[in-house]
Amino acid sequence: MHIELSGKQALVTGSTAGIGLAITTGLAKAGAQVTLVGRDQAKVDTALNYIRQASGRDDVGGIVADAGTAVGCQTIIESLPETDILVNNLGIYGGCPFFDINDDAWEEIFQVNVMSGVRLARHYAKGMQTRGWGRIQFISSESALNIPAEMVHYGVSKAALQGFSRGLAKVLAGSGVTVNTILPGPTRTEGAQAMMAEMGKERGVTAEQMETLFLAENRPSTLLKRFATPEEVANLCIYAASPQASATTGAALRVEGGIVESIA
Known part of the structure; x- marks a missing residue:
């Protein structure tokens, strides 16, 4: 199978390192014109150089913005008004005893892990729907299905992302726009x-x-x-972004190493 994304614009949040950087690099290698997003200019520049060298492409773009805020999402939208592929990778996590998770921590993790994707999808899905083609992905986690006791708020935020992704897939049914979540395990x-x-x-x-x-x-x-390695997770994301994945939508695509005790 040869994945060809030439002529497609891709936007990946939280993409200066880790899974996000691997996804962005893979999309660029597949021919997409990619734009990465990070909060720090130096890290964005370093990531841009890495992707350019790895992919041999000079049309890689970068946006400095905090996608975990409404202002940051608006900055992204103004910098890149349209995209064909949206990968909402931004996310935070961290162990914390349940009784020590205060309201501020709950609010922060929902703003970053859930609302960042909601805000960007709300904008970009319209253009995809009009053009009759698009790919929207949310990087979730096996923790959405297997809520970890050591970070309940993280698992709950990812479960919410699962619900949103499924609902958005229904909103965009029959439009040529697919919406899926990707569920990594420990990476x-x-x-x-x-x-x-x-x-x-x-x-x-x-x-x-x-x-x-x-x-x-x-x-x-x-x-x-x-x-897993970030590249192993990215491989599934790149497939889900491809024309070959046109019948895969509304799905939770697992790349979590078999942690979830389910045959479904």
Whole structure:
């Protein structure tokens, strides 16, 4: 199967590192004209250089904005009024005992993990619908189906994203615009590696050893038995963005290593 996205414009939020950077790079390699979004100019510039070198393309764009805010989303929309592919990758997470999660923490995680995608999809879906073609993705998590006790607010925000994605797919039914969520499991991003290093230091083990311990203690149902790479997650996203995925919509596409105990 050869995925060809030449002539398509793609926008990926939270894309200066990790899964977002891998998605943006993969889309560029497949021929899409990509625009990445980050909050820090230096990180945006570094990511732009990386994608240009990896893809051999010089038409990669970057927007400096905080997509987790209404103002930031408006900045993105004004900078790039239309896109064919929208990947809402921006997200935050972090362990916290349930009784210590205050209202501000709940509000922040919903603004970043849910409302960023709502605001951008509300704008870009209109143009996609008019043109009769589009791809909208929300990077969710296996935690949406398997709410983790150590970060309930994160899991709930991802579950809300699942519901929104399914509802938007119904709104856009028959339009040629597909809407799907992607459900990664533990992935070896920079943030996850830093977390494993910190947890490992407390227990006197390496970050690599801590990954194994984390899976055994927190995700024992994993069939992959290791953290995925950002590129492995990105591969599914790139397929879902392709013309070949035209009959896949309203779906929760899992790339979580078999953690979720379900055959559906």
